[in-house]
Amino acid sequence: MSPAIQALEAKNLKKIYIRGAERIVAVDDVSLTIGKGEFVSFIGPSGSGKTTLINLLGCLDNATSGSLTLGTETIFASDKCMSESELTRIRRRVFGYIFQKFYLVPTLTVMENVLLPFAFFKKAEAPADPTPILRFLGLDQRVNHRPSELSGGEMQRVAIARALVNKPEILLADEPTGNLDSKRSGEIGEVLRSLNRREGLTILLVTHNPMLAKVADRTITLIDGKIAK
């Protein structure tokens, strides 16, 4: 599938970690283009570099070499590397993140957890009231509950609502169903699918689960840091 408008373009991305005497090539010469509104899943065995790649694409880290362009803005290239503060500014404008662990604040209610990003930054186009998002995610009856009163699936949906509240352009989901059973995983897959279809949200999904990967428009398989042919 060739997207009409480009959201992300990575060229020859490489990420190398040095651990003592060991040199680990986590992402090795990866080039790819993600179109606006595209839903892409990344699969591959453990240690294949999925998370490292998505961290680079999500501006959570700088690459060792290669370049990344977000729309028309160069995030990093051979002659450019952003500071943590610059990356933060881009992250809060463009991305929403979901992780395997939900990281909900246990002393805050569902609504307060969803509102958490607003304490630090609120985009002009962000909704004044996140109730429609909670309703869409089936959480409208749970707004005053604390995370300890929710199921795993509900907690992940709260984490999704939190990631969506600032109207991100791209949603990064790293193993969002890693802590859930197959039924709850299917539900989360449906939610992501629906978000992509209804809202036109660009989604990058990292998963071990081939069934979940199928909800995406495109699946990229990584092996040893490289895109499998």
Next chain:
Amino acid sequence: MKTKISIYEIAFKNLLRKKTRTLLTILGIGLSAWVLTSLFGFNQGYESALNKDIDNMGFQVLLTAKGCPYEAATLMLKGGTGLRYMQESVFADILKNKEVEKITPMLMQAVFDPNKGESGGISAYLGVDPATYPAMKPYLNFKQGAWFTDPLAHEAVLGYEAAELEQREVGDKILVPEKNIEYKVVGIVTRSGTQDDGTIFIPIQTLQKDFGQEGKVTAVGIKVWKDANTTELENKLYELPDVQVVSMAQVKTTIMSLVSTAKVMVFSIALIAILIAMLGVINTILMSVFERFQEIGIIKSMGAMPWDVFRMIWTETVILCTLGGMVGIGFSFALAKLTDLLIRRLLPYTPTGSLVIVNGKLALLTLGIVLVIGLLAGIYPAWKAARVRPLESIRSEGE
């Protein structure tokens, strides 16, 4: 429906995660704040109580024969011996000075009483002039009876505690051991909180006669005119032969310098308590930062800048310290009497009246100090949290 949340609300709710830990930290800060407020209150209260005691003596300068103990406690320590006398002719020399408003002569006498305590003790009698002494002690009120009926009467007026100790009421008699003289109790004064509470007053002329000390006195209390130069008077009195001048201002300075040692000790304790509380705060917040390492990373991935995270963690410290400070101030108001008792046990000499005066101004000062300490204690944990990189926390989740 709630549509926003502030960093301050998040910080407050973060502290509710580990309620016991938070409570113990608040209590630790509270105890330090209590010590601090009490110390400030003591600084203020002690001096004011001492001033009140000195004012209650009714005279600003005391003239005694050289080497004569000038207050009952010293006399007791010397076993009732060591009294020195001045002749009444000294009155005229004193009254010549323009600074003197009035004087009152006193004669202290002491005898060994075999019935006092388990193995006997010293009973002291203070001969006072009925014409001048009551006028200098207007605060002395009578629980029963009144002052002597005649300057030569064999009568006694008992201080509140002396009456309790001797178990005497008006109309009863007291017997002077060794001399076998009886005095009729004609008055018992109410508690004044001064040395007078433990005194047995006898008309000075009667005491002089009964103890064979006619024309002699042990001390002369001198009341100085308001605004008169006391130092100048003292210098002139020093020129009189064989007398010592006891200035109440000097007494105050001596006592204050004695107490300053105890104050330094108390201040050191307060300082240690504050340092411990500060370390407690750093430990609590740092633990909380480490426990929330990944969560802080996620917050930063949501768009929180380092300053946002710093502010959030710093706010937690400030909340802890504010609550702790308030608890401590509450303690210091509620337990002022207990603090007073503790200090009385610690110090060699304490004046009567409240030693610890805690007021709103002191409470605010303590709160301010605790807050500054809190802000300082919060810098390191907040800086540590602000430095968390989202990637580190996410990576620690493992692929």
